[in-house]
Amino acid sequence: MADATDSATEATSETTNAVEAPEATFKTKQSQEAEPKRSWGDEVDNAPDEEPSASTASEEKVVSELNVEGLTIEEEEKINTFLDEPEDSNVTAVTSDKTPYTSAKTFEDLNLSPELLKGIYVEMKFQKPSKIQAISLPMILTPPYKNLIAQAHNGSGKTTCFALGMLSRVDPKLKAPQALCICPTRELAIQNLQVVSKMAKYTGISSECAVPEEFPPSKIAVMTQIVIGTPGTIRKWMTIGKLSLRFMNILVFDEADHMLDEDGFRDYSLRIMRDIRKSSAHCQVLLFSATFNDTVRNFVTRIVEDYNKLLVKKEELSLDSVKQYKVYCPDELAKVMVVRDRIFELGEKMGQTIIFVSTKRGASDLHKALVELGYDVSTIQGGLDLGVRDKIVKEFKDGLTQVLISTDVLARGFDQQQVNLVINYDLPKKFGMCSEPDYEVYLHRVGRAGRFGRKGAVFNLLMADETALMEKIEKHFGSHVMEVPSWNNVEDFKVALKTAGLL
Ligand code: ADP
Ligand code: MG
Numbered sequence: 001m002a003d004a005t006d007s008a009t010e011a012t013s014e015t016t017n018a019v020e021a022p023e024a025t026f027k028t029k030q031s032q033e034a035e036p037k038r039s040w041g042d043e044v045d046n047a048p049d050e051e052p053s054a055s056t057a058s059e060e061k062v063v064s065e066l067n068v069e070g071l072t073i074e075e076e077e078k079i080n081t082f083l084d085e086p087e088d089s090n091v092t093a094v095t096s097d098k099t100p101y102t103s104a105k106t107f108e109d110l111n112l113s114p115e116l117l118k119g120i121y122v123e124m125k126f127q128k129p130s131k132i133q134a135i136s137l138p139m140i141l142t143p144p145y146k147n148l149i150a151q152a153h154n155g156s157g158k159t160t161c162f163a164l165g166m167l168s169r170v171d172p173k174l175k176a177p178q179a180l181c182i183c184p185t186r187e188l189a190i191q192n193l194q195v196v197s198k199m200a201k202y203t204g205i206s207s208e209c210a211v212p213e214e215f216p217p218s219k220i221a222v223m224t225q226i227v228i229g230t231p232g233t234i235r236k237w238m239t240i241g242k243l244s245l246r247f248m249n250i251l252v253f254d255e256a257d258h259m260l261d262e263d264g265f266r267d268y269s270l271r272i273m274r275d276i277r278k279s280s281a282h283c284q285v286l287l288f289s290a291t292f293n294d295t296v297r298n299f300v301t302r303i304v305e306d307y308n309k310l311l312v313k314k315e316e317l318s319l320d321s322v323k324q325y326k327v328y329c330p331d332e333l334a335k336v337m338v339v340r341d342r343i344f345e346l347g348e349k350m351g352q353t354i355i356f357v358s359t360k361r362g363a364s365d366l367h368k369a370l371v372e373l374g375y376d377v378s379t380i381q382g383g384l385d386l387g388v389r390d391k392i393v394k395e396f397k398d399g400l401t402q403v404l405i406s407t408d409v410l411a412r413g414f415d416q417q418q419v420n421l422v423i424n425y426d427l428p429k430k431f432g433m434c435s436e437p438d439y440e441v442y443l444h445r446v447g448r449a450g451r452f453g454r455k456g457a458v459f460n461l462l463m464a465d466e467t468a469l470m471e472k473i474e475k476h477f478g479s480h481v482m483e484v485p486s487w488n489n490v491e492d493f494k495v496a497l498k499t500a501g502l503l
Contacts (some may be wrong), residue, residue: 092311093135101142101308103134110137115202116167120160123198130157130452132310133164139308140165140286147285147307149256149300151292154319154447155454158288159415162252163196165286169249170225172204177243181228181252182259182272186211186386187393188413192254193228200226210234210243212386217242231259231268238275245279255412256287257296257440260303263431270303290317290447291440315478317443322422322450323500324481326460326470334487335425335461336369342493343423343459344375344403350502351420352396353403356411356445358426363407366425370405379405412444420456420502422449427460427469437469439476457500459484 104110106128107120120126129137132152139148140161152158166179181196183189193209200207208222210229217236222243227234237243251273258264276283285304292300292311301307318324329335339355347353357363360381367379378401380392396404397416404410408428428441449456460481462470474481482499484492497503 092313093139093308101135101138104129104137105134110141110164112164112168113203115204116164116199118202119199120164123201124160126160130160132156132158133161136161136310137164140284141168145169145250145282145284147287147304149287149292149304149307149309149311151289151309151311153312153317154290154444155415155451156290157452158290159192159195159254160199162254162286162288163192163199165284166196166226166250166252167200167203167205169284170205172225174247175223175225176247177222177224177227177245178247179226179250179252180234180243180248180272180276181226181254182231182234182265182269183228183254184230184258184265184412185409186230186389187380187410188254189229190390190393191413191415196226196228210237214386231265231272234272235268238272245276248276248280248283250284250286251276252286253288255289256300257289257292258412260287260300261296266299273303291443293440314476318477318479319447319450319456321453322446322456322458323496324446324458324460324479325484325496326462326481327484327487328467329461329463329487331463335463336366338459338461338487339366339423339425340370340373340375341488342490343421345490346493346497346503347421348402350497352399352401352416352418353421353423354410354414354419354445354448355403355405355423355425356428357405357407358428360407362426363405367405375403376401377403377405380409381407382409408441408445410448411441414448415451416448417451417454419451420449420454422446422456422458424458424460427462427466427473429469435468437473437476439473442473443477455501457497457502459496461487 102109107117107126110129112120132150136148136150136152139146141164150158150161162181166181170178181189181192183192189209189211193207196207205226206224207226207228208224210227210233212230212233217233217240219240219242221241222237227237227243229237234243238245253259253269259269260266273285285307287300287304290312301309327338329338343353343355355366357366360383363379363381367377370377378392378395380389382389384392392401392404393410395401399418405425411428422445424442424445428438428445430436430438446458449458460466460470470481482496484496486492494503
């Protein structure tokens with residue numbers, strides 16, 4: 001199995017974008033210097049010292065289809081007329097026994113504590129559950145607290161499902177870790193912690209992050225009730241006896257397909273799962289993601305016992321509220337000009353923009369080129385110091401920066417409602433395969449715009465050698481990506497943005 005520290009998506013490109021100077025000397029063919037294979041989320045923790053085990057495999061139980069129609073939420077009043085219903089397509093629910101689950105029309109239907117309800121209404125300002133929340137929360141919160149494999153669209157509110165799951169399963173009087181959430185990146189762990197602690201404001205439940213810090217962790221035992229972190233640090237805390245698993249009630253994997261993918265964090269995840277089961281046999285396991293490809297799906301159903309599941313067909317996964325465009329660019333310089341003349345000029349009037357590049361080198365080259373042209377842009381990638389990473393994300397979340405260049409470190413999970421424009425400066429490719437797109441990463445990048453049904457647009461900037469990749473992506477998702485007729489015509493971009501509902 002791949003070790004989590006050397007598995008990759010960031011730094012996957014065989015060719016590295018070489019943007020050397022503004023206006024001038026663009027290498028039309030990019031530098032051939034490949035970056036080393038690294039973790040997708042730039043995990044820098046040390047590898048654990050034991051071999052993982054997949055001995056928990058169980059046969060998939062006989063399943064019965066739930067009447068999903070019966071679970072559809074009535075649209076009494078829109079939360080906000082500006083928003084579309086975040087998930088138009090069907091989620092198929094499958095349960096492993098006859099436990100009756102009814103969908104929750106309101107948060108009150110879920111028998112949450114008054115303190116938690118107050119957090120949802122007053123702090124989060126939610127009015128009613130989204131579809132995935134309405135369907136999954138009764139499954140999570142009803143005894144016998146079955147395991148759950150849940151797929152739902154990007155931006156549909158999955159965090160709330162597992163946050164309420166964790167907060168409901170914690171005994172506030174017991175000062176010990178009882179809920180654990182594992183995420184692929186530092187940024188996502190911090191973001192999820194912020195959501196949980198906001199929701200928990202009136203409950204007295206404590207939560208903390210387990211992410212890499214500048215200094216090694218102390219050995220003082222964690223008393224916090226909810227721990228959210230990255231797999232390497234969580235493993236380390238377990239190994240040094242800092243994190244006790246004795247009272248663990250619930251284990252959550254956010255971006256679960258990546259956490260259990262061979263090219264992701266499978267080793268770490270399995271070890272953590274195995275250790276928790278050893279000390280707490282009845283720990284509920286929740287797996288959430290927008291994507292579960294067939295390989296991961298098969299694997300997951302073998303390692304998780306007795307589960308309910310919610311699934312979406314891949315053709316129905318693209319977000320209808322986000323319009324996808326392709327822009328053919330003759331060379332690298334044209335790509336930079338599109339970013340400079342279209343994205344900065346038009347994008348800044350509308351909201352925030354994330355520009356995805358596949359490599360750290362590509363990110364810093366584009367950053368340098370734009371700064372030299374006099375544009376204010378910030379860039380995040382895993383090679384930066386931890387403090388700098390945190391600062392850049394905070395500034396973007398606070399709205400102090402409008403345009404963020406990012407490697408795939410932010411491709412999954414990053415939630416910023418103001419982001420309505422995503423630029424694929426280059427298309428995501430599977431590691432070591434220059435002709436094979438990474439479909440999951442593409443879908444997750446697109447999903448950074450159009451959060452919770454908001455409108456958004458994606459521009460894929462394509463040079464000749466990326467055309468075939470784009471075609472494969474369109475075919476895979478069964479969706480047609482519209483073409484912007486000319487890369488250097490501002491009117492064409494205005495039409496595209498108007499069609500997307502952004503101008
Ligand atoms: P996902 O993990 O499914 O991609 P998130 O959990 O990050 O999506 O939620 C996307 C956005 O939707 C967040 O900004 C969140 O605050 C918002 N949201 C979630 N649930 C609700 C709700 N019930 N009502 C209104 N907004 C919600
Ligand atoms: Mg999420």
